[in-house]
Each structure stands twice: as structure tokens, then as C-alpha cells.
Amino acid sequence: MRRATTTIGFAVCLLICSLWTGCGRAQSAAEYSKEDRALRAEIGQLLMVGFRGTEINDTMHIVRDIKDYHIGGVILFEYDVPSQSRPRNISSRKQLTKLCHDLQRQSETPLLIGIDQEGGKVNRLKEHYGFPPFLSAQQMAKEGNQSVRRQAALTAKTLQQAGINVDFAPCVDVNVNPDCPIIGKLGRSFGSDARRVSECASLWVNELQRCGVAACLKHFPGHGSSQEDTHQGVADVSDSWSAIELDPYRRLIADDEVLMIMTTHVFNAQIDSVYPATLSKATLSGLLRDSLHYEGVIITDDLAMGAMTKVYSYEEMLLRSLEAGADMLCISNNGSQYQRDIVPQTVDLIFRLVKEGRLDESRIHESAARVEQLKKRLSAR
Numbered sequence: 001m002r003r004a005t006t007t008i009g010f011a012v013c014l015l016i017c018s019l020w021t022g023c024g025r026a027q028s029a030a031e032y033s034k035e036d037r038a039l040r041a042e043i044g045q046l047l048m049v050g051f052r053g054t055e056i057n058d059t060m061h062i063v064r065d066i067k068d069y070h071i072g073g074v075i076l077f078e079y080d081v082p083s084q085s086r087p088r089n090i091s092s093r094k095q096l097t098k099l100c101h102d103l104q105r106q107s108e109t110p111l112l113i114g115i116d117q118e119g120g121k122v123n124r125l126k127e128h129y130g131f132p133p134f135l136s137a138q139q140m141a142k143e144g145n146q147s148v149r150r151q152a153a154l155t156a157k158t159l160q161q162a163g164i165n166v167d168f169a170p171c172v173d174v175n176v177n178p179d180c181p182i183i184g185k186l187g188r189s190f191g192s193d194a195r196r197v198s199e200c201a202s203l204w205v206n207e208l209q210r211c212g213v214a215a216c217l218k219h220f221p222g223h224g225s226s227q228e229d230t231h232q233g234v235a236d237v238s239d240s241w242s243a244i245e246l247d248p249y250r251r252l253i254a255d256d257e258v259l260m261i262m263t264t265h266v267f268n269a270q271i272d273s274v275y276p277a278t279l280s281k282a283t284l285s286g287l288l289r290d291s292l293h294y295e296g297v298i299i300t301d302d303l304a305m306g307a308m309t310k311v312y313s314y315e316e317m318l319l320r321s322l323e324a325g326a327d328m329l330c331i332s333n334n335g336s337q338y339q340r341d342i343v344p345q346t347v348d349l350i351f352r353l354v355k356e357g358r359l360d361e362s363r364i365h366e367s368a369a370r371v372e373q374l375k376k377r378l379s380a381r
Helices: 007-019 034-045 061-067 093-106 137-143 145-162 194-210 243-254 281-291 314-324 342-355 361-379
Strands: 047-050 073-076 112-115 117-119 214-220 260-263 297-299 329-331
Touching: 034 047, 034 342, 034 361, 047 342, 061 093, 061 342, 073 093, 093 112, 093 145, 112 361, 117 137, 117 145, 137 145, 137 194, 145 194, 194 214, 194 243, 214 243, 214 361, 260 281, 281 314, 297 361, 314 329, 314 342, 314 361, 329 342, 342 361
Parallel strands: 047 073, 047 329, 073 112, 214 260, 260 297
Antiparallel strands: none
């Protein structure tokens, strides 16, 4: 395991990034060559970013991020963690629909608008905002396949009507440890039987994607055996993880319907003795791509989580995750602090990594092509 650094390192790295172009002055688009502008636009497509606001106007940084930095997507939240307040992005059905419509209008290409809508404890669309009740994965699986299908169809219809086209669900973690603080205890798993998890997840994926909403399986390669919460810090599953936790991924990938998979930040020495899954080439390129033959988009779990920020600098997170094979970076901007300029800083930092030869430019092109293909598949549905 790696020695932990403090979150001060995270902030310092971003400060250095903001000063990189010289005396704190950011370069304008006109100062880049045509080729560099294209590269920076591709880098932007790899970012799924959170922001504050239930409505948007031209002065908001998210509009700048969409128009000038060409971000690939946004992620919506109901609760703002840094200020410990509501609302962040969601206050009513009508408001949410208008927000999504207005966001799409800002983008030259279809924008991915994502949300964590599993049901149960992980439920951004609360009843008091006018949304229907949603059961947890545990509850619907217990009630049977018809319940799973009904809940998935209800979720798909609700998201489609709002203009949300990515659901970071279903959670296909096998409930190996019922006391896992972030999976089992929250009722997020369909069960302890990997075949049953696969069956329920398949129903969920089919219902969502039939309505043009991409389902995102999580958390690869399995968080269900953990005793710790990656939101808080390192979670080591080296002694508790088993290959059966890959079964839902193997089965669903074989059906060729998996459009997106989210990594987890767990450390698993059975697969990689140095890096956690999100930063592990052995896990993403080796296991997921080469062994399971997955060709869709890989997105990281939120890089603001403790398992990342307490151990790695922001620069190393970006470099290692992209080197490992991640296609999109989930930057919630909903951790311990809110950073208005997280997008320009991130684009500048990745651009510098490429220009310094530390990150192969082909990785950017490869991932941007996958994101583009995902958007085309969603537009065709």
C-alpha cells in the first residue's frame, strides 16, 4: 500500500496547474494551434463534472465549461456536500426538466447528463420534490423479477422525461459482506447470489436502455466484500474478494448491452499489488478489456472520494486512471470543497501531461472515440 498524502496536496496540485500557463494567465483558445485545440476538446469530452445550480445562465462556470472546454457530461446531485445544504441541482420535476434542457442547449454535441438513481438509500429524486417512491435493489429483488422490471421501467421513464440520459446504476456488487457499510448495509445489492444479481441487473439494463438511458454497471471489479467505505478512505478487499464478484460483469458483457461501467477505488492485491482499481492497468486494461472483452466506456468513481484524495495527488489520479484505461473521469465537485475552476485546471493538467510525454496522446483519442460512440448509440435509441 502507498503512504497517504494529505488533501492539501490535492489543492496545491490544482494551484500549480492554474499557474502553469504563466503568471496565472490562462491561454486563450486562439493561442493554441488547431491540433492542440482539437486535443483539448477531446480531453474535455472525457470529463463528467458536477456543479452548483438549479438553473443556469450565461455567467455560470458550467456554461463556460460546456462551451469553451467541451466537457462530455455533467453529474447531478440533490445535496451539496461542501455547504451541507439543499438544493444543489434538483428541487422539482419541472425545474429538473428545464435544467437538463438548458444544459443540452449549451453543447455542440449531445451532453451526457448523469445521476446516481438506484432507488432506496441512493435516490436523488426524492418524493418531496414530486417524484415517485423508488425501492432499493435489495427490496425489489426480494419481491421478484416483476418488481425489478417495474422499478426499472419507472426509473427509465422518470429519467427520460427529465432529460437525463445516464443512470449510474445498477449496482452489481455481490452482497458478499452484508455488513459492508457502503453496499450491504444500504441495501444496494440485488443479493448474495451472483446469478441472481446478474438476472436482476439484466432486467434493469434492458428497461433503461430501451428508453434511451445508458445504464452504468458499478463498482468494478466488486465492492460487496469490503469492510470499509471508499468515500472515507482506503478500502482493502485483498483478503475478502473472490472471482465470483466478476460474474455479473461477465454475463452482461457477453450480452453486448453494457454501455458503461464504473470503477471502484478498492485496493485488491489479488489483481494489482500497487494501485487501487481505478488507477490499475491490470484491472481496467487487463481484466476488464482483455479478459472480459469489454469495449464500452469505463468511467471512474468520483475522484473526490477519500480513497483517492487521502492517498494520491490530483495529478497522479488523472495520470494513473487514464493510463490504466479509464475513458471518463467522474469529478463530482461535491466532496470536501467546491472548486469553480476544476474543469479548466483539469484540462490544462491533462494537456500538460500529454505535451510532456508522460501520457500517450493515443489514450485521449481512444477514449474520446468511445465517448463519441456512446453518444451516437444513445441518440439512435
